[in-house]
Amino acid sequence: MPPLDLVPVWTIILGVSVFMYVLLDGFDLGIGILFPMARDDDARTLMMTSVAPVWDGNETWLVLGGLGLLAIFPLAFAIIMPAVYFPLLLMLLGLIFRGVAFEFRLKETAHRHWWDRAFFFGSTIATFAQGVVLGMFVQGFEVTGRSFSGTSFDWIRPFPLATGVGLLFGYTLLGATWVVMKTEGDLQAWARGRATIALYGVLAFIAMVSVWTPLLHEEIARRWFSLPNLLYFAIVPVITGVIAWGTWHGLRRDSDYVPFIGAMGLFAMCYLGLAISLFPYVVPYTHTLWQAAAAPSTQTFLLVGTLFLLPIIFMYIGWSYYVFRGKVTAHDGYH
Amino acid sequence: MDLDPVFLSRLQFAFVIAFHILLPAFTVGLASFIVLLEGLHVTKRDTLYLRLSIFWTRIFAVSFGMGVVSGIVMPFQFGTNWSRYSDATSNVLGPLFAYEGLVAFFLEAGFLGILLFGRKRVPPWAHFLAAVMVAVGTLFSAFWILAANSWMQTPGGHELVDGRFMPASWLDVIFNASFPYRLAHTVTGFYLTTAFAVLGATAWHLKHRRNVAESRAVMGMTVIFIAIFVPIQITAGDLHGLNTLHHQPLKVAAMEGLWDTQARAPAVLFAIPDEKAERNRAEIAIPALASIYLAHSPDAVIKGLKEAPPSDRPPVAPVFFAFRIMVGIGVLMLGMAVWGVWLRWRGRLYTNRLYQNACIAMIPAGFVAVVAGWTVTEVGRQPWVVYGLLRTRDAVSPSLTGADVLLSLSLYAIVYLIVFGAGIFYMVRLARAGPPEHVELREPKLGERPARPLSGAEADA
Numbered sequence: 014m015p016p017l018d019l020v021p022v023w024t025i026i027l028g029v030s031v032f033m034y035v036l037l038d039g040f041d042l043g044i045g046i047l048f049p050m051a052r053d054d055d056a057r058t059l060m061m062t063s064v065a066p067v068w069d070g071n072e073t074w075l076v077l078g079g080l081g082l083l084a085i086f087p088l089a090f091a092i093i094m095p096a097v098y099f100p101l102l103l104m105l106l107g108l109i110f111r112g113v114a115f116e117f118r119l120k121e122t123a124h125r126h127w128w129d130r131a132f133f134f135g136s137t138i139a140t141f142a143q144g145v146v147l148g149m150f151v152q153g154f155e156v157t158g159r160s161f162s163g164t165s166f167d168w169i170r171p172f173p174l175a176t177g178v179g180l181l182f183g184y185t186l187l188g189a190t191w192v193v194m195k196t197e198g199d200l201q202a203w204a205r206g207r208a209t210i211a212l213y214g215v216l217a218f219i220a221m222v223s224v225w226t227p228l229l230h231e232e233i234a235r236r237w238f239s240l241p242n243l244l245y246f247a248i249v250p251v252i253t254g255v256i257a258w259g260t261w262h263g264l265r266r267d268s269d270y271v272p273f274i275g276a277m278g279l280f281a282m283c284y285l286g287l288a289i290s291l292f293p294y295v296v297p298y299t300h301t302l303w304q305a306a307a308a309p310s311t312q313t314f315l316l317v318g319t320l321f322l323l324p325i326i327f328m329y330i331g332w333s334y335y336v337f338r339g340k341v342t343a344h345d346g347y348h
Numbered sequence: 349m350d351l352d353p354v355f356l357s358r359l360q361f362a363f364v365i366a367f368h369i370l371l372p373a374f375t376v377g378l379a380s381f382i383v384l385l386e387g388l389h390v391t392k393r394d395t396l397y398l399r400l401s402i403f404w405t406r407i408f409a410v411s412f413g414m415g416v417v418s419g420i421v422m423p424f425q426f427g428t429n430w431s432r433y434s435d436a437t438s439n440v441l442g443p444l445f446a447y448e449g450l451v452a453f454f455l456e457a458g459f460l461g462i463l464l465f466g467r468k469r470v471p472p473w474a475h476f477l478a479a480v481m482v483a484v485g486t487l488f489s490a491f492w493i494l495a496a497n498s499w500m501q502t503p504g505g506h507e508l509v510d511g512r513f514m515p516a517s518w519l520d521v522i523f524n525a526s527f528p529y530r531l532a533h534t535v536t537g538f539y540l541t542t543a544f545a546v547l548g549a550t551a552w553h554l555k556h557r558r559n560v561a562e563s564r565a566v567m568g569m570t571v572i573f574i575a576i577f578v579p580i581q582i583t584a585g586d587l588h589g590l591n592t593l594h595h596q597p598l599k600v601a602a603m604e605g606l607w608d609t610q611a612r613a614p615a616v617l618f619a620i621p622d623e624k625a626e627r628n629r630a631e632i633a634i635p636a637l638a639s640i641y642l643a644h645s646p647d648a649v650i651k652g653l654k655e656a657p658p659s660d661r662p663p664v665a666p667v668f669f670a671f672r673i674m675v676g677i678g679v680l681m682l683g684m685a686v687w688g689v690w691l692r693w694r695g696r697l698y699t700n701r702l703y704q705n706a707c708i709a710m711i712p713a714g715f716v717a718v719v720a721g722w723t724v725t726e727v728g729r730q731p732w733v734v735y736g737l738l739r740t741r742d743a744v745s746p747s748l749t750g751a752d753v754l755l756s757l758s759l760y761a762i763v764y765l766i767v768f769g770a771g772i773f774y775m776v777r778l779a780r781a782g783p784p785e786h787v788e789l790r791e792p793k794l795g796e797r798p799a800r801p802l803s804g805a806e807a808d809a
Contacts, residue, residue: 069413072420073453079423080449083434084442091435094427095745101428102756106763112417113767117774161745166750168532218570308439310515315443322454333461 019187019312020302026319029271032284034074035143036187036277041068045111045136047207048129055343056200057129063341064331068139070330072108081208084315088159088305089295096154098165100145100173107139122212137181144180148173151226152285153297156205172225179222182214183280192271193264195341201269208272209264215279216257223250232296233290244290253282354741354798356446357429360757364421366719367764371415373718376535377542378488379407381481382463384569386479390472395450395787399694400562402467403783404546407775409464414771416452418764423449429753433733433743440506440513440521441496446491455485470734487535493533498527500734501725502595512636513734524597529588536581537721540681541714543574547684548711549779551704564698569643571688571697578685582678586641592728593642596735598660599728602667604638606652607632612649618672621664662730670723677717684710 041064050318051057083090094101110131118128152172153162170173189208193201225335227234235247262268293301307311382404389397423445462478470478505520506513506540515521547652553563576802587677593600601607605616607626615637619628636646643650653661684706691697729735 026555049504070417073591076420076449077453079427080442080446083423083426083438085445087434087438087442089429090427090438093432094434095429095747098745098748098756100430101424102759105424109417109767111398111437112413112768116413117770141753160431161747165747165749207476209436225710306444308514309442310518314515314518318447318450321452326454 017309019309019316020306022316023081023085023306023312025304026323027078027085028288029210030074030078030081032281034078035282035284036070037071037074038068039184040064040187040273041071042136043184043186044192045132045188046079046140046185047192047204048133050207052199052203054125056203059196059200059341059343060192061115061132063192065236066113066337069112070333072112075108085307085312086295086302086305087307087329088300090154090159091159092154092156092296092300093150095165096161096163097146098141100149100168104139104142104146107135107137107142111139116323119152135249140181140184141177144177144183145173147180148176148272150297151176151222151290152229154278154299156296156299172229175218176222179215179218182211182218183283186211186215186276187273187280190260190264190276194269194273205272208276208299209261212257212260212264213277219253219279219283223286232298236290249286249289250284253279253286255265256282288333351754353748353753354744356745356750356753357748357755359752360760361425362419363567363757363764364425366722366759367768368415368422369718369722370416370420371411371537372486372490372717373416373541373715374545374746375408375411376402376486376538377540378411378546379479380539381477381542381546382408383476383483386476386494390476396562396565398766398787399785400784402787403562405464405742407778410771410775410778412460414768417767419452420758423739428756429745429748430733430743431745435741436512436738437500437734440515441499442747444492444496444499444522448489448496451485451488451492455482455489459485461809467640473514473637482671490535490538490591491531495522495524495527498530499524501530501607501729502526503734503737507576508737509598513737517767529591530543531586533581533588535586535722536577536584537714540574540577540581541718542706542709543570543577544681544684544714547574547711548568548707552780553782554698555701555704555708560698562783570690571692574681575689577684581680585678590642592725596728598653599662599667599725600642601651601655602662602664602728603655603724604642604650605664606638606650607654608652609649609655611647611649612636613642613648619668623658623664641662652750660731662728667724667728670720670727670806674717674720674724677713677720679715680710680713697711700720731770 044060044064047060048057051060082093112135114128114132118132126286137302149168151169154161157169186208189204189211192204193208196346207214236242256275256278260272260279263271263275291297293303295302297304382401385401388394389401406509425784426445459481462475466478469474487559499521502525503513504524505515505517505522507516508514546566550563550566550570553559554567564738589600589603595776604613605621605628606613607628612635614633614635616628616631617633619633621628639646639648639650642648653664687703687706688697690701691700697703710773731739731741733740
C-alpha cells in the first residue's frame with residue numbers, strides 16, 4: 014500500500030493558518046494604519062484597547078504558517094524566503110515595533126507620541142511588506158534548480174508595489190469595520206466614514222488585480238476564461254460583488270456587525286480567487302505542492318501533534334473572543 | 349572591501365540569536381522559580397510567597413513578551429539567509445522547529461493567560477497548575493530547539509538522498525548523540541542564570557533595606573539552590589565536554605588551544621592562538637593536565653588541530669576565549685556558592701555588605717556564560733553547519749549579495765538596540781520597585797483580563 018497522500022491535508026491546514034493570520038492580524042494592523050487619523054488621544058486609546066487582548070495571539074498564526082511551510086514544503090520555503098528577503102525583513106521589523114509600541118504606549122505616557130508613531134509606522138510598513146510578498150507570489154519567482162536565482166530587489170516592480178498599496182486599503186477596511194463593531198458614538202461614526210473610503214479603495218484594487226493577473230500569466234487567463242471553467246468561476250466575482258454591496262449597505266445603514274463580516278467575506282473571496290489562479294503551485298510557476306513537499310514520514314510525524322494541538326488552540330481562541338465580546342468603553346483595559 | 353554574504357549572514361544569525369537566547373535563558377528558570385513560589389504559597393499559606401510570585405511574574409511577563417517578539421525573527425532566518433540549509437535539512441529538522449512553535453503557541457494561547465491575568469479569576473490550585481504548565485512548556489520548547497541544535501552537531505537517524513537529509517528514525521534524530529548532554533548542560537545553565545539574576549536583585553533590595561522579609565526568604569533559598577546546582581553544572585559541563593571530545597575532537601582542540609596531537613597534553617591557562625603560525629603565543633600551561641581531565645590518564649593522547657587541514661578547522665581564537673570566559677564564570681559561581689553557604693552557616697548571609705555587592709555584580713554572569721558557551725559550541729562546529737556533512741558556505745542563500753546582508757544586519761542592529769534597550773530599562777524598573785506591599789484578592793469583572801504577555805507586568809498590581 015502506498016503511503017497516504019497527506020499533501021491535501023497539509024495544504025488545508027497551512028492555507029487556513031495563513032488566512033487566519035491575514036484576517037486576525039489584518040484588523041490589528043488596520044487599526045495601526047488608522048491611528049494617526051483618529052481625532053484625539055482618547056479615541057486612539059480606545060481603538061488600541063479594542064484589540065489589546067487579542068493581537069498577540071493573532072500574530073502567532075504567522076509563526077505557525079512560517080514553520081509549517083518550512084517543515085512541510087521545505088523547497089518552497091527555501092526558494093520563496095530569499096526572494097522576499099527585504100519585504101520580509103521590513104515586515105519583521107515593523108511587527109517588532111508594532112508589538113512593543115502596543116505595550117509601551119500605555120505605560121510610558123511621557124513618550125506617548127513617540128510610541129504612537131512607532132505603532133503607526135510599524136503597522137503600515139508590515140502591511141505594505143505583506144502586500145508586496147503577496148504580489149511577488151502572484152508575479153512568480155525566478156528559479157534555477159532548487160534555488161531562487163533572481164535578486165533581493167525583485168520586489169521593486171509595479172505589480173508587487175501595487176498589491177502592497179492594495180493591502181493597506183484592505184487592512185484599513187478590516188480595522189475600520191472592527192472599530193465600527195467594537196465602539197459607539199463619535200468614534201464609531203468616524204470609523205464608518207474611514208471604512209467607506211477604504212472599501213472604495215479595496216474594490217478598485219480588486220478590480221485592478223483581477224485584470225492585471227491574467228495579463229501577467231497566460232495560464233491564469235486560460236484557467237479563468239476558458240469554457241467550461243468560465244461558467245463555474247464566474248460565481249466568484251458575482252459573490253464578491255454581492256458581498257461588496259452588502260458591506261457598503263451595512264456601512265450606510267448603521268449596522269454594527271455586517272461591515273466587519275462583509276470585510277472578512279471580501280478577503281475570503283480574494284483568497285479563493287488567488288487559490289484558483291495559482292493551484293497547484295506553491296512556488297509559482299515552477300513547483301507544485303507535491304513537488305515541494307517533504308518526505309511522507311516528515312508530514313506524518315508533524316501531523317500527529319498538530320491534529321492534537323490545533324483543535325485546542327481553536328477552542329481557546331473562540332473562548333477568548335467570547336470573553337472580550339461587546340463594545341469597549343473608556344473603562345476597559347489597563348489599570 | 350569585499351563583502352562576504354556567508355560571513356555577514358553568520359554574523360546576522362549570531363546577532364539575532366544572541367539577543368534572543370538571553371530571554372529563554374531567563375524565562376525558563378524564572379517559570380520554574382514561579383512554580384516554586386506558588387507552591388510555597390499554596391502549602392505554607394503565607395502571603396509573603398504570593399507577593400514574591402506576583403513580583404517575579406511581572407518581570408517574567410516582560411521577558412516572555414520580548415522572547416516572543418525576538419523569536420518570531422528566528423525561523424525566517426533559516427529561509428532568507430540559509431535557504432540551502434533549509435532545503436537540505438528540513439525533512440529532518442522542520443518538524444522539530446515546528447513542534448517548538450506549536451508548543452509555544454499552545455502555551456501562549458492557554459496557560460500563560462491564566463498565569464499572568466487569572467490569579468483573581470481561578471482558584472489557587474488552578475493558578476498553580478497554570479504556572480506548572482507554563483514551566484513545563486518552556487522546558488518542552490528548550491527540548492525541541494536543543495534536539496534540532498544537537499542534531500546539527502551530531503547528526504543521526506537520517507539517510508542522505510541526493511545531498512538532502514531524509515528521516516530514517518525519528519527517535520535517533522531527536523535523541524542524537526550529543527542531545528542529552530547538551531539539554532542537561534543548557535537547562536542547568538538557564539536555571540543558574542535565573543538564580544544569579546534573582547540573587548542579585550534580592551541583594552540589591554537588602555542593601556537598600558527594602559522588602560527585607562521577602563528578600564531574606566529568597567536569598568536563603570537561592571544560595572542553597574546555587575550550592576546544589578553549580579557543582580551539578582560543572583559535572584554536566586565536564587560530561588558534555590567528554591561527549592564533544594568523542595564526536596568533535598577538533599572543537600575540543602580549539603577549546604583547549606592544542607595544535608599538536610600529543611600524550612601528556614597540557615592544560616593551557618592562557619594563550620593567544622595564532623592560526624597562521626599554527627601555535628600559541630604568550631602561553632601559560634600546566635603539563636599533562638588536559639590529558640588527565642579529558643581522558644583520565646596523563647599518558648592519554650589528545651588530538652590537536654593539525655590533525656585536520658586548515659580548511660576543516662574551526663576559528664580557534666573565539667572558541668578558545670569564549671571557553672575560558674564560560675569556565676571562569678563557572679569558577680566565580682562556585683566561589684559565590686561556597687561563600688554564601690559559609691555566610692549562612694555563620695548567620696551573616698543577610699547582612700554581609702561585601703557579599704551583597706558581589707551578588708549585584710554577578711547579575712549578568714549567567715547571561716555572559718550562556719552566550720560564551722553558545723559561542724564555544726556553535727563557532728566550534730565550523731566550518732560545518734551540519735557537522736562533517738554540510739559546510740556552512742554551502743548552506744547560504746545563493747541569491748544574496750554581501751551588500752544585501754550588510755543592510756539587513758544594520759537594520760536589525762538599530763531596531764534591536766532600541767527595543768531591547770526599552771525592554772531592559774522597563775525590567776530594571778520593575779525589579780527596583782520590588783514586590784507589592786499587600787495583596788488584595790478581589791473578584792474581577794468579566795472581560796477585564798488583557799491577554800498579552802507584556803501587559804501582565806501590571807495586571808496584578
